[in-house]
Every structure is written in structure tokens, then in C-alpha cells.
Amino acid sequence: MKLLKYYFYCLVFTMMSCEKTDNKLQVQIFETSAKGNQLTKITEFPATDTKVTIKLIPEQTFQTISGFGGAFTESSAYLLNKLSKKNRDTILRAYFAKDGARYSLTRTHMNSCDFSLTNYSYSPVEGDKNLEHFTIEEDMDDLIPMIKEALAISEDGFKIFASPWTAAPWMKDNNKWVGGKLLPEYYDTWALFFSKYLDAYKAEGIDIWGFTVENEPHGNGNNWESMHFTPQEMTNFVQHHLGPKLEADGKGDKIILGYDQNRAGLKEWVNAMYKDEASSKYFHGTAIHWYESTYDYFPEALQYAHNKAPDKYLIETEGCVDSEVPKWQDDTWYWSKEATDWGWDWASEEEKYLHPKYAPVNRYARDIIGCLNNWVDGWVDWNMVLDRQGGPNWFENWCVAPVIVDPDADEVYFTPIYYVMAHFSKYIRPDAKIIGVDNSNEKLMVTAATNPDGSIAVVIFNETEHPKSVNLSMHEKTVEFSIDVKAIQTIMIPKI
Known part of the structure; x- marks a missing residue:
């Protein structure tokens, strides 16, 4: 009898333990x-x-996730080339290896941008409408080797989309790197430019996933490379030139993302892009930036953009701590509300409230979570690597990156921003829901x-x-x- 009681109590204890474990x-x-x-x-x-x-x-x-990551820029690639092989490998593995952040969605620039060493174009010969002299030679020393090494490190691979800041000055109405518009007579040439870029990078073993049509089509205050489009002009270019050209060249599967600037302007742009079936045919999605505010992620605008085109991508293609020289080996600063952005100095008085001081970590974490909770399916940081000045940047437009380096001392600083990005990129994988x-x-x-x-x-x-x-x-x-x-x-x- 005592033996039966013993087995009974053991059974009850086991069941209770299983129940607790199961719950x-x-x-x-x-x-x-x-x-x-x-x-x-x-x-x-x-x-x-x-x-x-x-x-x-x-x-x-x-939404289904496209990925998380950062941008390959000439500045980042140039800095990596100045570091020891050990530190170069450490940084690239930290971003792309399985035991690192596992970046899955990345961006690069077509022609030069502010985070280039100089102004340059792949179409250097004026009047070359057929782009017979198209060349990516400027990318061969720094940018392309960085992308290739990242691809070799990444076990899962990653998507790359490319963004132009401007066409060569000879294609524009002001004949300058900064500002101005693409002349209508060069719309077909500019569409050809995208197709040739795909071929040139493919020849180097780099498969480009897609494009944004133009980085910041509103311009940037006429500071660095830019080219202006209205929503109607960009829609016309994609509908009648870029989309048909890529389709005719057998590249119709390449992703085309429209807009590519701050979220407050989303409504006007998606209304034009997705006005009807014809206008939306070649747009695969919408690209956005975060520079409109240091704290507001504009959920209403994101919801509107999604509802206007629920089957299209909605990707944050650029965000960074801008207008700041990075703090070196000072984690506390990144958690403190001491950073200021461009709007702290330059926003109009009625918009100053959107640009208070902020903690860089807060801005990243808040924005990414806010985006994911409002239909954004991809989130891409700006430069992967910058120096202690926040460059190199030919316009001296200093910014912060997740990884800061001192190439003269061959030292590397992983800021808290790197770890915040990894909280998403490492654990929320492409095609997650x-x-x-x-x-x-x-x-x-x-x-x-x-x-x-x-x-x-x-x-x-x-x-x-x-x-x-x-x-x-x-x-x-x-x-x-x-x-x-x-x-x-x-x-x-x-x-x-």
C-alpha cells in the first residue's frame, strides 16, 4: 500500500512538473x-x-520582411582599404557573417554622392547619348572590392539596390552636379544608364536586386549631388522610359522603388505613382528616409502609403545621425539626448518642434520598431563605416555610422548603434512576417x-x-x- 502511494505521489509530481514545463x-x-x-x-x-x-x-x-542592413559607399570602402587586413575583416564579418549582424538588404550609389571622395559619373563623355563610353572604373578600387568581400563572407547572401544622386551635368538643364532637372531629350539615355549599370556590375559578379529612381528628388538644399523630380515627372520617367527599357532588355524583374525621401511627403508621391494601373505598372514599391524628424516616425503617412499600394514594397532606404561629428569610444553619448540634426539649425520655425535633441540609440530603436509596426518591410542604415570626423565627405557633410574607424591608428569603434541594428538584422530574417x-x-x-x-x-x-x-x-x-x-x-x- 505504501509502495502504491509512493508511485501515486511520484506520478502526480511528474504530471505537475510536465504541466509547468509545458506551460x-x-x-x-x-x-x-x-x-x-x-x-x-x-x-x-x-x-x-x-x-x-x-x-x-x-x-x-x-507585411513580409525584405531585410535590414546598410549602405556600401565610396567613403566606407576607401576607409576599409586604409585599415589592416585584420580590422577590415573584423568589420565586414561583423556586418555580414553568420555570427555577426547578418545584413540582408543593402544599398549603394550610382555615380558619386556626398560620401564620395570627388564628383564622378559613369558617363563622363558629354553628348554620349548611347553611352558608348559608359564605365564603372571609378568603383573598381574601393567600392566593388568591398561588396565582393561582403558577398564572400555572407552565407545567406543579401540584396543590393542602387540609387543615383544625379546624372552627369551634361544631361541636366543647369549643367551642374547639384540641383537641376534631367533634360527630356536624355530620358532614354538615363534609362539606358540603369541597364548598362546592371550589366557592368553583373560582369564583376555582383547582381543588383533593384533601384531607387532618384535619391531625394526634392533636392537637399543645393548642397551636394542632386537632381530634381516632381512626383509626376518621376512617374512619367518610370512609366514611359525606365520600366519599358529594363523590360525590353530582359531585366523586368529588377525592383524599381519610387520617391526616396522623407515620409512627410509620402501622400503626394504615392498618389502620383499609384494613380492607376498604367502609372503603377513598373513601380515595385516606395522608398523613404527619416530626416523629417528626430522622434516622429509618421505612422499615418506610412499607413496611407501602404493602403494606397498594399502589394508593393515600403522600404526605409536611408537614415543616420546626421550633422554630427561622431563621438569616439564614448558609448554614453549614444544613449544620451545630446545629438542634434540638420533641423536643429536649419528647419523653419514652424517645424523646429520636429527636431529636438535626441539620443541616437533611441532614434534608431524607435524608428525601426515604429516602421515595422506600420507596414515597412525593410530598413537600411546609411554608411557602414566612417572616420572620426564623420567622413570622408567631399562637402564636409559629417555624419555618424555604426562603426567608426581611425585609419591612422588602425583602430575600430563599434558604437551602440551597431548593436541596435543587429537586434533586428540578425534575428528577423528575410521573408519573416x-x-x-x-x-x-x-x-x-x-x-x-x-x-x-x-x-x-x-x-x-x-x-x-x-x-x-x-x-x-x-x-x-x-x-x-x-x-x-x-x-x-x-x-x-x-x-x-
């Missing part, structure tokens, strides 16, 4: 924080006074995605001065942990 959500948690964690796996969680409940709803799905989330605390930003392998990535950002306890649940399973002050976490849930 527990198995997770791995990685954190980057102002206190010093850098994508660190954490297993100990102090108790807090604030309780937050987050419920995942994987049955509720939204954003899923529904119920979050009880509006001061925590949360997004979640189901990956193609069935795993789920949840990203939580706490920019407050108070730690918070989190009860995370899905399908009747729960797990409890806490997130520290000024911290971002990625919670990985294996396929169930």
Missing part, C-alpha cells in the same frame, strides 16, 4: 543597454515594480516577427528610466523576465 515559453534573450550590455545573452532578471503583459498573436500577420502584438504598456515599444524557420523574434525597447517586468505569452504559454532601463532586447522563441 513555460522557452526563450533566449539578448540585450543591449546603457549599462554596457552589447547584444549580450542574459539569464538573470531582477524584480521590478512595473508589470507589463505582452501577448503574441502569430495568427495575425502583416510581422505578427500581432498586444502590449499593455505604451512606454515600451514592441514588435514581433515569425521567421521562415518557424522561430519568432520579439524586439522590446525601454527608453525610460525605470526597469520593467514582462509577462510574455503565446498560445497559453508564458515566460517572465525583466528589461532594464535604457535597454533593447531581442527575445528568440524556437519553433513550437
Whole structure:
């Protein structure tokens, strides 16, 4: 009898243990924080006074992810060439290797941009309408080797889209690198330019995924390379010239993204691009930047753009800490509201409120999560590597990159921005689907995605001065942990 009781109690204990185990959500948690964690796996969680409940709803799905990454620029490539092979490899592996950030969506420039060493064009001969002298020679020393090395390191591969800042001056009405418009007589030449670029890069072993039609078609205050389009002019160029040319050359599968500037102007642009079936035929999606505000990610504009073209891409193609010289080996600065952007000095008085001081980490984390929760499917940072001055930049338009280098001393500084980017790029993979989330605390930003392998990535950002306890649940399973002050976490849930 005692033996039977013993077996009975053992059975009950085993069932209770199984029940507890079955109800527990198995997770791995990685954190980057102002206190010093850098994508660190954490297993100990102090108790807090604030309780937050987050419920995942994987049955509720939204956009499919294109990827996350940064831009290959001549400036970044030039700097890498000045470093030791060890440090060059360290940086490229940190961005593209399986144990690094695993960047999956990248950008580069066609012709020169402000983050080039000089002004140059692939069509250097004036009046060469058939582009018989087209050449990418300017990219051969720095830019192309950087892209090739990244491709060799990446096990999963990554997409590359290219953006022109301007056509050569001889194709424009002002005959200058800065400002002006493409002359109508060169619309076909400019469409041919895109096709020849694809061929030239393909010959170097680099397959270009697609294009944005023009970087910042509103211009940039006539400071560095630019070329202006109205929404109607860009739509006309794509509808009647670029799209048909790529199609005729057997390149109709290449992605064409329209607009490529700040989100506040989205409505006017998508209204023109997606006016009807004919105007939208060759546009695969819309490209956006974040420079309109240091804190507002413009959810209404993003929602409008998605609803106007729900089956098209909506990709953030550029964002950075601009108008700042990088702080060297000073992680605290990146977590502090001390940075200012272009608008701090130059925005009109009625728009100054959009440009207060901000913490660079906050700006990245808030914007990426805000974008993912409002239909954006890809998010691309600007330069991957800059120097301690925030260049080189021929216009002295200094900016910050996730990785800062001192080529003279052969030193590398991975800023906190690098780790914030990796919280998304490493764990939310291409073709993942954003899923529904119920979050009880509006001061925590949360997004979640189901990956193609069935795993789920949840990203939580706490920019407050108070730690918070989190009860995370899905399908009747729960797990409890806490997130520290000024911290971002990625919670990985294996396929169930």
C-alpha cells in the first residue's frame, strides 16, 4: 500500500512538473543597454515594480520582411582599404557573417554622392547619348572590392539596390552636379544608364536586386549631388522610359522603388505613382528616409502609403545621425539626448518642434520598431563605416555610422548603434512576417516577427528610466523576465 502511494505521489509530481514545463515559453534573450550590455545573452532578471503583459498573436500577420542592413559607399570602402587586413575583416564579418549582424538588404550609389571622395559619373563623355563610353572604373578600387568581400563572407547572401544622386551635368538643364532637372531629350539615355549599370556590375559578379529612381528628388538644399523630380515627372520617367527599357532588355524583374525621401511627403508621391494601373505598372514599391524628424516616425503617412499600394514594397532606404561629428569610444553619448540634426539649425520655425535633441540609440530603436509596426518591410542604415570626423565627405557633410574607424591608428569603434541594428538584422530574417502584438504598456515599444524557420523574434525597447517586468505569452504559454532601463532586447522563441 505504501509502495502504491509512493508511485501515486511520484506520478502526480511528474504530471505537475510536465504541466509547468509545458506551460513555460522557452526563450533566449539578448540585450543591449546603457549599462554596457552589447547584444549580450542574459539569464538573470531582477524584480521590478512595473508589470507589463505582452501577448503574441502569430495568427495575425502583416507585411513580409525584405531585410535590414546598410549602405556600401565610396567613403566606407576607401576607409576599409586604409585599415589592416585584420580590422577590415573584423568589420565586414561583423556586418555580414553568420555570427555577426547578418545584413540582408543593402544599398549603394550610382555615380558619386556626398560620401564620395570627388564628383564622378559613369558617363563622363558629354553628348554620349548611347553611352558608348559608359564605365564603372571609378568603383573598381574601393567600392566593388568591398561588396565582393561582403558577398564572400555572407552565407545567406543579401540584396543590393542602387540609387543615383544625379546624372552627369551634361544631361541636366543647369549643367551642374547639384540641383537641376534631367533634360527630356536624355530620358532614354538615363534609362539606358540603369541597364548598362546592371550589366557592368553583373560582369564583376555582383547582381543588383533593384533601384531607387532618384535619391531625394526634392533636392537637399543645393548642397551636394542632386537632381530634381516632381512626383509626376518621376512617374512619367518610370512609366514611359525606365520600366519599358529594363523590360525590353530582359531585366523586368529588377525592383524599381519610387520617391526616396522623407515620409512627410509620402501622400503626394504615392498618389502620383499609384494613380492607376498604367502609372503603377513598373513601380515595385516606395522608398523613404527619416530626416523629417528626430522622434516622429509618421505612422499615418506610412499607413496611407501602404493602403494606397498594399502589394508593393515600403522600404526605409536611408537614415543616420546626421550633422554630427561622431563621438569616439564614448558609448554614453549614444544613449544620451545630446545629438542634434540638420533641423536643429536649419528647419523653419514652424517645424523646429520636429527636431529636438535626441539620443541616437533611441532614434534608431524607435524608428525601426515604429516602421515595422506600420507596414515597412525593410530598413537600411546609411554608411557602414566612417572616420572620426564623420567622413570622408567631399562637402564636409559629417555624419555618424555604426562603426567608426581611425585609419591612422588602425583602430575600430563599434558604437551602440551597431548593436541596435543587429537586434533586428540578425534575428528577423528575410521573408519573416510581422505578427500581432498586444502590449499593455505604451512606454515600451514592441514588435514581433515569425521567421521562415518557424522561430519568432520579439524586439522590446525601454527608453525610460525605470526597469520593467514582462509577462510574455503565446498560445497559453508564458515566460517572465525583466528589461532594464535604457535597454533593447531581442527575445528568440524556437519553433513550437
